[in-house]
Amino acid sequence: MTNKEIAWDLSEVFPSVTHPSVQKAIDNITEIAERLAEKYHGKIKSLSTEELLKCIEKFEAYYSKLDEIYLFAASSYWANMTLSETQLLYDRVNKMEAKLSKMLAFFELEVGKLVYEKPEVVSEPVLGIYEHALEKLRRAVPHQLSEVEEQLIIEKDQFGVEAWQQLQRKWLNTRMFDIEVEGGKKTLPYGEADGLLSHPNRATRASANKSIYGLLGKDGEIFSSALRNICSDWLNICERRKYDSPTHASLISNDIDQETIDNLLKAIETHTHLYQRYLKLKAEIMGLPRLGCHDIAAPLPDAHETSFDYGKAKTLVINAFSKFDDDYAYAVRDMFARNHIDASPRFGKRNGAGCAGWINGKSSFVLCSFNGRLDDVYTLAHELGHATHDYYMERNQTILNLEISLLVAETASKFGELLLTDLLISKSQSDNEKKTILCKALDAAGITIFQVTARAWFEQSLYDAIKRGEYLNYKTICKYWVAARNKIYGNSVEWFPEMEAEWTMKQHYYRSNFRFYNYPYVYAQMLVFALYQKYLEESDEFVPKFKKILSCGSSISPVEICKIAGLNITSPDFWKLGMKQYEHFIVELDRIVKK
Numbered sequence: 164m165t166n167k168e169i170a171w172d173l174s175e176v177f178p179s180v181t182h183p184s185v186q187k188a189i190d191n192i193t194e195i196a197e198r199l200a201e202k203y204h205g206k207i208k209s210l211s212t213e214e215l216l217k218c219i220e221k222f223e224a225y226y227s228k229l230d231e232i233y234l235f236a237a238s239s240y241w242a243n244m245t246l247s248e249t250q251l252l253y254d255r256v257n258k259m260e261a262k263l264s265k266m267l268a269f270f271e272l273e274v275g276k277l278v279y280e281k282p283e284v285v286s287e288p289v290l291g292i293y294e295h296a297l298e299k300l301r302r303a304v305p306h307q308l309s310e311v312e313e314q315l316i317i318e319k320d321q322f323g324v325e326a327w328q329q330l331q332r333k334w335l336n337t338r339m340f341d342i343e344v345e346g347g348k349k350t351l352p353y354g355e356a357d358g359l360l361s362h363p364n365r366a367t368r369a370s371a372n373k374s375i376y377g378l379l380g381k382d383g384e385i386f387s388s389a390l391r392n393i394c395s396d397w398l399n400i401c402e403r404r405k406y407d408s409p410t411h412a413s414l415i416s417n418d419i420d421q422e423t424i425d426n427l428l429k430a431i432e433t434h435t436h437l438y439q440r441y442l443k444l445k446a447e448i449m450g451l452p453r454l455g456c457h458d459i460a461a462p463l464p465d466a467h468e469t470s471f472d473y474g475k476a477k478t479l480v481i482n483a484f485s486k487f488d489d490d491y492a493y494a495v496r497d498m499f500a501r502n503h504i505d506a507s508p509r510f511g512k513r514n515g516a517g518c519a520g521w522i523n524g525k526s527s528f529v530l531c532s533f534n535g536r537l538d539d540v541y542t543l544a545h546e547l548g549h550a551t552h553d554y555y556m557e558r559n560q561t562i563l564n565l566e567i568s569l570l571v572a573e574t575a576s577k578f579g580e581l582l583l584t585d586l587l588i589s590k591s592q593s594d595n596e597k598k599t600i601l602c603k604a605l606d607a608a609g610i611t612i613f614q615v616t617a618r619a620w621f622e623q624s625l626y627d628a629i630k631r632g633e634y635l636n637y638k639t640i641c642k643y644w645v646a647a648r649n650k651i652y653g654n655s656v657e658w659f660p661e662m663e664a665e666w667t668m669k670q671h672y673y674r675s676n677f678r679f680y681n682y683p684y685v686y687a688q689m690l691v692f693a694l695y696q697k698y699l700e701e702s703d704e705f706v707p708k709f710k711k712i713l714s715c716g717s718s719i720s721p722v723e724i725c726k727i728a729g730l731n732i733t734s735p736d737f738w739k740l741g742m743k744q745y746e747h748f749i750v751e752l753d754r755i756v757k758k
Contacts, residue, residue, distance in 0.1 A: 168509070169473055170242065171528055172502040176235040176521065180252045188232050189259060195225050196263040199270075207273035208280075212287045215277070219293060222270055223562045230562070231523050233260055238505075238519060238528050245511035272307060275300035295719055296563045302415050306404040316400070316676075324396055324675035327389040331673045334385070338378060343370040354514075361460055368457040373661050380664035383637035390672055391635040394625050397678055409626045413679040417568040418720050423733050424682055430738035431616040431685065432650065437742060438613045439655040441605050441749050446655075448598070448756060456658045459614075460606050467596040473506060473533055476540045480547055483582040487698075488706045494554035495547045498529065503550075506533040506543070516542050518549035518576075522562055527553045537603065541580055548579030555713035564718040569683035570690070571721055575713055577691040580604075581744075594755045601752040608745055611688040613651045619681040621647040621666065640666065690725070690732070692741035697728050 177185050203218055210218060233256055240253035278284050278301045285297045308316070340356040342349055344367050351359075359371035379386070397409060406412055414421055446454045449464060471479075477499055484492035498504055503526060505512075516531035527550040533539045552575035556565050584604050591597040624643040628635060641663040648658075648665075666672065671680035694712075698705040708728050715724055725732045730740070 167507075169504065169506040169533065170502075171238070171505040171530075173235055173238055173528070175501070175524060175526075176231060176238075180236075180239050180248045185232075185235070185252065188228070189256070192225070192228050192232060193259065193263065195228070196266055199225060200266050203273075204269050205273075207270070208277050210277070212284060212289055215274070215284070216289055216293075219274075219290075219563070222267075225267075226562050227522050229260065229263065231521065232256055234519050234521055234528070238530070241513040241517075241530055242505050243509075243511055244513060271300055272310075275304045275307070279304035292561065292718065293563060295717065296566075299415075299418060299717075306406060306412070306415070308404065312403075320675040324393055324673075327393055328670075328673040328675065331386065331389060331667075331670065334382065335668060340371075340374045340378060342374045343367065360457070361462065363462055363464075363466075365455075365457070365461070368461060369455065369659075372457045373659055375668075376659070376661040376664045379667045380637075380661055383641070383664055383667065386664075386667040387635060387637040387640050390625070390640060390666075391629075393673060394629055394635070397676075398626065398629060400676070409623070410679050412676075413682075417570050417683055418717070419568070419570060419686075419722075420733075423722075424686070426733075426735040427686055427689065427738055428616055428619065428682065430689075430735065430742070431612060434742050435613065435651050435653065437746055437749065438609050438651065439653050441609060441752070442652070442655040444749065444753060444756060445602065445605075448602070453654075454656050456656055456662050459656060460610060463599060463602055465595060466602075467593070467599040469537065469596075470535045471537065471540050472535065476533065476543055479540060479586065480544045480579075480583065483544060483586040484547075484551070484579065486586060487582055488703075488710075491551065491706065491710070494527075494551040497526065497554075498547060498550050501526065503527060504529045504531070504543075504547075506531050508532040508534060516546050518546045518553070520550075520553035520557060520565065522557050522565065525554070525557045526550075537599075541583060541603070544579045544583040545576045548576035551575045551579070552713050555710060556716040559714040560716040560718055564716040567717045568721065570686045571724060573684070573687035574691055574694070577688060578694065578709070580607075581691065581695050588751075594758065598752065598755050601748055601755070605745070605748050605752065608688055608692070608748075611684055612745065614648075615681045616685050617647040617651045618669065619679065619685070620650065622672065622679060622681065689738055689741035692744035693730060693737065694728060696740050696744050697730070 177188070179185075199221060207215070207218060236249075236252045236256035240249040243249050274297070278297050282301065284290070285294055285301060290297065307313070335353045338353060339350050340353065342351060342356055342359060344359065344362075345364050346366075353375070356371055356375055359367055360375075362368050362371065400406075401409055401411065404412070408421070410421065410424070414424070442454050442459070445458070445463075446452065449458060449461075451458065481492050481495055481499075484495050505528070512532065513530065514532075516529070518527050518529045520527045529543075529546040529550055531539070531542050531546055533543065549572075552572075556567075581604075584600060587600050588597055591600065621644050624647060625635060625640065628639070628643065633639060644666045645663055671677070674680070694709065698709070701708075705728070712724055712727050715727070722732055725737075731737055
């Protein structure tokens with residue numbers, strides 16, 4: 164590693180992956196888990212309220228220490244995946260975590276059963292900070308099975324649904340794709356081929372789309388076999404666990420109700436004209452009669468491209484957060500000051516970006532690959548938004564109240580992107596530069612809000628079809644994919660025939676016991692747009708409300724969190740507020756184009 168590399172400093176957690184303190188911590192946490200199991204297994208139901216509080220506090224202390232060990236091992240590995248010492252530690256810690264989790268799985272089950280049988284315990288003042296966490300455990304109890312049945316499901320999934328997931332991933336990672344890249348033919352693995360879907364050259368984008376989805380379609384019956392069996396398996400699980408619907412488990416996990424999600428998706432359906440309006444405007448900007456499917460997220464032909472060095476990106480993000488509130492930018496400054504960001508691309512580093520909270524250190528660690536593009540600046544702002552969220556939660560909540568649902572997990576990150584967008588627009592030197600920034604914001608939010616809604620509709624349609632007795636072969640599944648897609652795009656986009664196979668590569672459809680992954684991201688984007696509208700309306704008065712929202716963690720429900728800002732997410736009209744922000748960007752872009 165050279166001095167020029169922007170690498171994080173994990174020595175605040177442990178001195179190094181081979182330092183004796185790491186093994187000492189592993190031995191210590193194992194001893195703690197064994198003592199907890201000996202003291203509490205099978206005995207929680209008989210605890211008094213005060214004893215239950217002590218039990219919870221002991222488990223929280225355990226979780227915080229375990230989290231610290233896993234954070235260090237995972238972060239060390241993600242930054243340098245080819246080093247034998249990081250591989251060894253990560254493998255050892257994963258196996259340890261699995262063993263200890265199995266040993267202590269009784270904790271949530273027994274606490275849940277206790278508060279289910281004695282619901283008055285949830286409201287005991289001494290347990291006040293855990294009231295919502297206990298209520299969530301209580302909601303899950305009616306859908307839990309016996310210990311033996313739960314073990315059988317785990318074993319079934321290991322060689323069932325998880326095997327389908329492995330097949331899908333392995334297919335993508337073992338195929339080569341023939342693509343014309345700027346006029347020259349190349350044969351590329353999926354990772355490189357996928358990166359060409361947003362290539363500046365339109366013919367290259369077209370070739371990449373046709374090659375990837377054409378090859379996926381040729382093996383369509385394999386993927387339909389996987390998805391058909393996964394969906395059928397989930398319907399059996401729903402019946403066994405007494406869920407009301409295929410979405411019920413996700414509603415419990417996300418701490419929300421079906422009616423609110425129905426209102427959200429209905430609002431998207433009634434506002435598809437906004438997205439189509441943008442797509443037609445983008446076609447006009449690109450000089451096309453109509454966008455092709457390969458143009459939806461493409462850069463503009465005359466896009467203003469600025470190269471950013473890391474120092475400039477750092478300044479931009481700090482300034483964007485400071486403009487909202489100087490104190491709000493403290494966590495970002497602290498992340499840079501403590502070298503908690505690993506930003507240099509390197510061989511053996513994990514792809515993508517992420518933020519991991521460190522509750523014992525009241526901080527976080529951010530992984531990304533900074534290559535000097537505008538996209539990289541946005542990624543930095545997004546991940547440092549997560550770090551800011553962690554900063555407020557870690558100072559106001561215990562670890563059980565840090566398990567935020569997907570509905571609110573993106574609040575500070577997407578808010579940070581909006582702060583950066585406003586700053587970049589205010590600093591723009593030309594209409595072309597503003598146009599580039601606005602299209603980037605509209606592309607990203609448009610996919611999250613509208614395209615991801617189509618994915619949620621598609622998933623529901625599969626379960627409805629099975630219940631009607633339909634057989635989900637490849638063409639039938641494609642029919643439902645295209646129908647959901649067309650509800651969003653109408654006639655604003657021209658599609659390649661190969662794109663009917665697009666569903667085959669969406670990995671979340673193949674995950675075990677994790678259905679309806681999509682709608683939380685729609686919710687999150689729309690929520691942040693609504694919050695940003697409140698910020699524009701209230702200015703400085705909104706700042707303490709937003710800080711309080713981030714400080715709540717999962718100590719209250721998403722519904723209650725929104726009430727802090729004076730918003731009622733259970734009202735169908737709520738989602739119109741978020742749409743105003745998306746429409747605002749369209750109006751600004753239209754004004755520039757029509758000049």
